[in-house]
Amino acid sequence: RKEVEQDPGPFNVPEGATVAFNCTYSNSASQSFFWYRQDCRKEPKLLMSVYSSGNEDGRFTAQLNRASQYISLLIRDSKLSDSATYLCVVRPGGADGLTFGKGTHLIIQP
Amino acid sequence: EPEVTQTPSHQVTQMGQEVILRCVPISNHLYFYWYRQILGQKVEFLVSFYNNEISEKSEIFDDQFSVERPDGSNFTLKIRSTKLEDSAMYFCASSALDRDEQYFGPGTRLTVT
Numbered sequence: 001r002k003e004v005e006q007d008p009g010p011f012n013v014p015e016g017a018t019v020a021f022n023c024t025y026s027n028s029a030s031q032s033f034f035w036y037r038q039d040c041r042k043e044p045k046l047l048m049s050v051y052s053s054g055n056e057d058g059r060f061t062a063q064l065n066r067a068s069q070y071i072s073l074l075i076r077d078s079k080l081s082d083s084a085t086y087l088c089v090v091r092p093g094g095a096d097g098l099t100f101g102k103g104t105h106l107i108i109q110p
Numbered sequence: 111e112p113e114v115t116q117t118p119s120h121q122v123t124q125m126g127q128e129v130i131l132r133c134v135p136i137s138n139h140l141y142f143y144w145y146r147q148i149l150g151q152k153v154e155f156l157v158s159f160y161n162n163e164i165s166e167k168s169e170i171f172d173d174q175f176s177v178e179r180p181d182g183s184n185f186t187l188k189i190r191s192t193k194l195e196d197s198a199m200y201f202c203a204s205s206a207l208d209r210d211e212q213y214f215g216p217g218t219r220l221t222v223t
Binding site for chain 1: 141143145151152153154155156157158160165166168199201210211212213214215216217
């Protein structure tokens with residue numbers, strides 16, 4: 001199972017700022033891409049799927065670059081409640097199981 | 111909003127004992143999964159289950175592990191003879207037949223002493 005790489009952070013960001021995370025994946029046959037968030041000692045919660053054309057959900061925008069094997073997440077107007085670990089997740093082609101990155105820790109400061 | 115549920119929330123067991131972790135997937139979902147997360151590490155896939163059989167398993171899912179859907183609602187993970195290194199958070203997840211998105215339960219924290 002190939003890897004998903006993320007900057008672990010922490011990213012310390014003032015409330016209201018825009019923050020961006022990136023991740024790279026090594027399996028070029030990967031088919032599905034997701035961002036999950038995980039609060040301390042809790043389960044991963046699906047934030048959004050990532051589509052080739054890019055997609056937006058409220059303050060969150062995700063982009064996929066298949067050629068560079070790179071996924072990004074942009075959070076605009078960050079809130080205190082956005083503080084969490086953001087997990088970049090990939091499903092390799094033909095596989096059922098998800099491959100998780102170690103996550104990027106985000107701290108929004110008042 | 112439908113949720114995946116898991117019991118117990120915390121299980122403490124002695125090395126060599128058998129444990130069974132229980133999950134109730136979202137009711138109209140047909141694919142079920144187990145993952146684990148050792149403290150401070152990434153979430154790792156263990157096994158997927160569809161149509162009453164294992165669909166895929168990782169190298170972690172060795173002969174000590176088994177899964178079962180004993181009835182129409184429960185999905186279980188059994189560890190036959192626990193080792194210290196089995197201590198982790200175990201997450202159950204489910205997905206609908208025609209969707210990729212997997213939804214996770216709150217996890218069972220397994221502590222092997």
